[in-house]
Amino acid sequence: MLFNNFELEDLYNSYEKAYSFSFSTACLNPLSIHQVLSLYEEKDQEFLLKDLLNLELDYSSKYGLEEFYSALENIYNQYSKLKFLSTSGAAEAIILLFSSLFTLGDSLIVQKPIYPSLYKIPEGLGCKVIDWDFKWAEDFKLNLESLKKIISKNPEVKALVINNPNNPCGYCFNEFELKELINILNGRYLIGDEVFRDICLKPIPAVANLYEKGISISDVSKSYGLQGLRVGWIATQDEKIIEKCLSQKSYFSLRTSILSEKIAALALNKREILLENSKILIKRGLDKIYDNPDVIKLTHNGTACKHASSSNENTEIEDHKQSQASFLSEASIDLPQGSFGGLSMLAKLNSNKNNLKSLADENAENKDYQQSSVENFFQELLEQGIFILPGKVFGIKYSEYFRLSVLRIP
Numbered sequence: 001m002l003f004n005n006f007e008l009e010d011l012y013n014s015y016e017k018a019y020s021f022s023f024s025t026a027c028l029n030p031l032s033i034h035q036v037l038s039l040y041e042e043k044d045q046e047f048l049l050k051d052l053l054n055l056e057l058d059y060s061s062k063y064g065l066e067e068f069y070s071a072l073e074n075i076y077n078q079y080s081k082l083k084f085l086s087t088s089g090a091a092e093a094i095i096l097l098f099s100s101l102f103t104l105g106d107s108l109i110v111q112k113p114i115y116p117s118l119y120k121i122p123e124g125l126g127c128k129v130i131d132w133d134f135k136w137a138e139d140f141k142l143n144l145e146s147l148k149k150i151i152s153k154n155p156e157v158k159a160l161v162i163n164n165p166n167n168p169c170g171y172c173f174n175e176f177e178l179k180e181l182i183n184i185l186n187g188r189y190l191i192g193d194e195v196f197r198d199i200c201l202k203p204i205p206a207v208a209n210l211y212e213k214g215i216s217i218s219d220v221s222k223s224y225g226l227q228g229l230r231v232g233w234i235a236t237q238d239e240k241i242i243e244k245c246l247s248q249k250s251y252f253s254l255r256t257s258i259l260s261e262k263i264a265a266l267a268l269n270k271r272e273i274l275l276e277n278s279k280i281l282i283k284r285g286l287d288k289i290y291d292n293p294d295v296i297k298l299t300h301n302g303t304a305c306k307h308a309s310s311s312n313e314n315t316e317i318e319d320h321k322q323s324q325a326s327f328l329s330e331a332s333i334d335l336p337q338g339s340f341g342g343l344s345m346l347a348k349l350n351s352n353k354n355n356l357k358s359l360a361d362e363n364a365e366n367k368d369y370q371q372s373s374v375e376n377f378f379q380e381l382l383e384q385g386i387f388i389l390p391g392k393v394f395g396i397k398y399s400e401y402f403r404l405s406v407l408r409i410p
Helices: 007-015 033-037 042-053 066-075 089-101 117-124 144-153 175-185 239-249 258-268 271-289 367-383
Strands: 083-087 107-112 128-133 159-163 189-193 214-219 232-236 295-299 304-308 314-318 327-334 344-349 401-405
Touching (some): 033 042, 042 258, 066 083, 066 271, 083 089, 089 117, 089 189, 089 214, 089 232, 117 159, 128 144, 159 175, 175 189, 232 239, 258 271, 367 401
Parallel strands (some): 107 128, 107 159, 159 189, 189 214
Antiparallel strands (some): 083 232, 295 304, 295 327, 344 401
């Protein structure tokens, strides 16, 4: 194994103490243990707390805590054919799958853009990664013909890897499209990173439910605000895959934290309440930033946004606390107009319409300038305590863009 630097996570690590608000965060606001317990009736909370306090901090079973698995069965509608493996976040699930199923020289198709570990890990294992590009200029529209051509030219391909909903572009494969992918794959693996699936505004099925060679990856971080627990899972109909991953897990985390699994199970048993509240916040955030804006204005503590419409009618949106945050930076942006599940999207700086000092040269229109404009925009916002994620961390071809997330829009 030989892995290159993980630019996305390295960027977060480098600046985690340099900002007070992020417009690119891919997780919901974190819950406290108290908030998890408060999902239950008051008469049950004392019992549940006592149960937690009396929990012996031993190893969990090799597959994971039984009550955690029961909660997972409910998520997948008690689909009887599914097998599960608890992992230390989706991050471990990804490396377990690739190291278990593929070896040096194997070929995989990976949807692009996508969360980097979904192609960097197989590359690090010596696999051949073939890009299936979704283009910003085409609103990331699905092109099945291009996938067919890739497989026709590379019949040795063993799997297709997708992110559904996609991070960072927001595209959602619906059930019909997933079944089309399955037909095209013709017995090859379909690996779906589905960490945002539960909060997708358009319900979509898990690939593990649809296909005997489908493998679903998920966690409690993105959709549930429990990122500190570091709990994820693999779901598949193929028990042999679970056994292979379990063998690899002995070299990584060995076991998932029993305390984390316990708290995760408590939250997942009340998932309907959590998801209903989360989707209200997501829909509100999406409405604020996706109504064909020409200008996005960001304030220093992230509690208010202003948008200027194409008719130059200004509308001010304040958060529920009516914060009086001062205006600090703005930029003209373009957003793809395709059909999305919300959550996140790739925004493009419009270098012809802005008032940023770093973009003052009106004659600079080449790509190198546009890429440096995003870097300058990133640095300028960071000075004000605001973080955005430059698109270059998803690949050099996305250097003109930045990820804009709706998960914490006030």
